[in-house]
Amino acid sequence: MTQKITLKIAGMECPNCSMNLERIEDKLKGVLFAEASYRKQQMVLEFDETIVTLDQIKAEVKRLGYQVAGTL
């Protein structure tokens, strides 16, 4: 079952952070699409909730050096 979610991200301090965050697509199995925006400080995600949970995604975002500040 595919879920689409927009996360508010804290800690994006440079334009390149978006590329860094989008690596979640390669790292976390079940994440089908990730597009982050430095200007909006958010990330749009599509993931298969039967493979990966939102908590796992949040943990991975933290591991990449950012925090999930909420969902939109």
Add this chain to the structure above:
Amino acid sequence: MVNLLVAFVTGLTTGGLSCLAVQGGLLASSLAGQIEADVQKMQVRSRKRRKDLRAPAANRSHLAAPILAFLTSKLVAYTFLGFLLGLVGQMFQLSPATRAFLQIAIGIFMLGSALRMLNVHPIFRYFAFEPPAFLRRKLRKTAADGSPESLSAPLFLGFMTVLIPCGVTQAMMAAALGTGDPLQGAALMFAFTLGTSPVFFAVSYFATQLGKKLERNFTRVVAVVILVLAILTIDSGITLAGSPVSLSRWASGIFGSTNAQAAPDGLTLGGSAAADSGDGTVVTVNVQNDGYEPSVVHAKAGVPVTLRMVSKNVRSCSLALIIPKLDLFEILDPTGVKEIDIPAQQAGSRMPYSCSMGMYSGTIIFDL
């Protein structure tokens, strides 16, 4: 040769810091795979032995190769860009007004970038170049497909920096365009980019090891330097546009001299105006490495005037003379005399002029 040295030193000082602020992100991302591999190795080791948590110094040396690949690729890309700009400059000559507009636009961009780095307001995030999503995907795949030891990602990303030139680079690109010669343009950009490389290398090699707090403080320092550069760049643009009010004109008004201080026999205090007519129809300005002397000259109004620009072993941008009112752009000889005919001007009018970078300026006042 001296111009190349100036370009190199500019890169080494202001260029390195300013460009790092704009392009550092791409370098960081090209190192991301490497750093991550190092972190993973460290974690494996730390599971075996807790004491190994601190990264051994040898780990840092892994970063040298990708940083060097990135910088070499960047050097090649910018040299090629310099060649193309010189070629374009050969075909079109930028008007003084276009140069002024370009300079002011670059300054505003730098100002916005500095305010963004200082987190003044979210609106300044629009001053940052964020590569489009498809390009980020392509860059990410390039980085992911290669092994951490692979240099393809840093090589590719280094080349991509031509898409995000920083403010000082853009000024240097304008200078490359101004050379009007592909080889000179390429040499200028090569010297400048080579100059930025040591700062890039040192900061990225060590900054990747800095703590978040230290990194943030460093960013603030860079932001303040860029802020100052932005103000100077905008001021240069204003000077180039021929505005009588600018910081550099204000400074030359305070520290500069005027031919009104000339001795009664027509000789100026500096002895430069020996060939002056004395009645203000022929005025002489000495072109020096650090500006124009005297910076303010008084000439006769209502009649054609000859401006004599005298240079002797000059090697600075003061040779690239711009007089906006005459729409004149002239590269003076390092040693020589250039006579410029000025049509009759109204009494009391002013004719500002400057070097092509807006760094040095002078004014002719028609009030004799």
